[in-house]
Amino acid sequence: MDPAPEPGSIPAPAPATLPLAADGYPAAGDVTRRPVGQAESARANRGWWDAAAPAYLAEHGTDLGDADFLWCPEGLREADAHLLGDVTGRRVLEIGCGSAPCSRWLRRAGASPIALDVSGGMLARAAELNRATGLPVPLLQADAGALPLATDSVDLACSAFGGLPFVADAQAVLGEVARVLRPGGRFVASVNHPMRWPMPDSPDPADLRVASSYFDRTPYVETDDAGRTVYVEHHRTVGDWVRAVVGAGLVLRDLLEPEWTPGRTQTWGQWSPARGALVPGTLVLVCELPDRPEETAWTS
Template structure:
């Protein structure tokens, strides 16, 4: 989520170290607002794949989670992992934001459904190889990672053969449009194939405050195939009738005409 502080916008290359140094603190600053604003929509133990409200109960891309070891990358307050636990799975969370993990601990206590979670990055998962049956990320981590090849390789490393990988991201075609929920967000303003990161620079300090990275649909296919994944699902949830919630650049105005979320499901074949 872009910073609310005075910033200037740049498009330039940003490496993994700089991305991590910006996005971890940015999510720490934004976590309280995020959970207060979106927590009731997400549910304390709910599993939404994106702002459209598309649920894992509807999607079924994880496969069976009962009696499975499941890792959530970019787990935030652990809402999705609690859904996994309620469905009989053994869930663990990973997030770059300490403040988000504090909210996860708060919900552990409020719901009496505890999600073990660690402060770590998607590019260096703190687990042994062949540790999990399922790895997933619901709008978490992947768009904020520069070294995406390492993140996908780490997922493959910790999965057991035949394991499932599922993740949702901002639909790559959205990169062409301004992040505006109104009609101005329906006019393409830049190239879909321009992969130059979106960077916010804090005016007061000159430090990078936020970074987001773009990959095309073809890039994601190549990344997954290159690590031995067989893609089984690519879902593009439609905006539901009567759903009027505005979430950043997501809205009914845009969602009725163009996809806002891409949801991949894959099996790791080694």
Template sequence: MSGQPNAPDSRHHPPLPPVRVERRSVDEAESRRANGPDWDRYADEYQATHGEFLGDVGFVWGPEGLTEDEAGILGEVAGRDVLEVGSGAGQCSRWVRSRGGRAVGLDLSMRQLQHSRRIDEHTGCAVPSVRATATQLPFRDGSFDVVFSSFGALQFVRDLDHAIAETARVLRPGGRYAFSITHPTRWMFADDPGEEGLVASQSYWDRRPYVEVDEATGEVSYVEHHRTLGDWVALLARCGFVLTDLLEPRWPEGHDRVWGGWSEVRGRLTPGTAVFGATRG
């Protein structure tokens, strides 16, 4: 959906009026209608606040600052066809292209893609990008060697089985798939970077989406979906992937950045990000 989300945000903290928070089922169409415009509204602030940390030509897997240079979860990208789902301003795809990969970006937010074009012009490293959704990838079967998503799209998708199946469809046999998400155990805690964010207050197994409703219009304005670690592994297996990596980055010493509910206070005790790596059978 909106890439870079790539890096997360504190969107699932109790919001200020006139937004009402609910925990209930929301279908894919309603999720998409809410989250696309939400990221269009938020894109300018997001890039202004986090752009320097992400880097115009940089690949960061999450707020801890783990880079793909360090993780190496994609494998070799030079000479390979690479798709970033939820590409936002294209920072990660630009990193891939700077290392010889043929990266393409995809995002639901037009405003994020406009920021990608701005950075293309500024850096001289352009990322071909398309506006589309993770559940309907506009590419032929077997188009890519690598598909990845760095905090982009997946947590905002209701029909995740369709999204993972679409990824499998556009990947070539033996292709790599990698993505980062908010660590599922964080669902138990308030989205607070301080001590209150260390107190479990809801069930890890409660899979009802987090929903924000505009009280003035009654329309859903933001949705985030939760799955357990077991849910993610089962989804990958059902779609023909073999899980090879599950990284839980530790908070680095001296890293004082606060990003939504991510902080040193929480990060030194509990994981905030999960990074999955898998191979298509």
């Protein structure tokens, strides 16, 4: 096994402390759409998640669990889906781990996980939960676009709504994943379903109306009262995701659009039982690094 990874380089934070709204999340002074590069995205989102970590985990921590693997708000769990296959004895990289419940679940399942996130605030809570659960996993602070791991150093990689929606160059991140995966290794990631983008961010089915273009890739940007970028989210179409996967040298084995789990009542942002019964809210990419370099395509 490779030695423990060294800490990666982290973009300088956007304001060191962000003013919070009444709900505990960073307050947005303005919302706009404009081009944003990777460095600005990473800087802003690191600061936002550092500030938002307490409110986010207070709101969703019970649902996420301390050592559980939830792929998406629809309620799909790895214990039922087995998207990663047999993880026993496998070295697994989790990208965008947050408080790292997925990595602790992987450790309990017999894997050797590494939990990576850009946010020190999230990793601080992950360290607390490592101690509380008795399931310590290595924690690594780094940007997903520059993974501080050796080439061919992990057997599996995963990302449950972590990192990918917030990066300007998804193919570059997927290329990094392909670099650190061993041949035959699998990468599974859940992201916002692209059909969420043109519709209002509301859990009410009455708001299922097209408010903007599905094909408009201009990033969503929040700024503070001083005009500094504090949050960025990037949109890709389904076709964009397929091309990014293939362009990174990975093979796309499956695309999942999870249906709402029967009996699940949680509302999570615009995800809700009523809306989830009508339209997909999550896209899951199941990819592999081919054993043969020439095998780069959609295959099943």
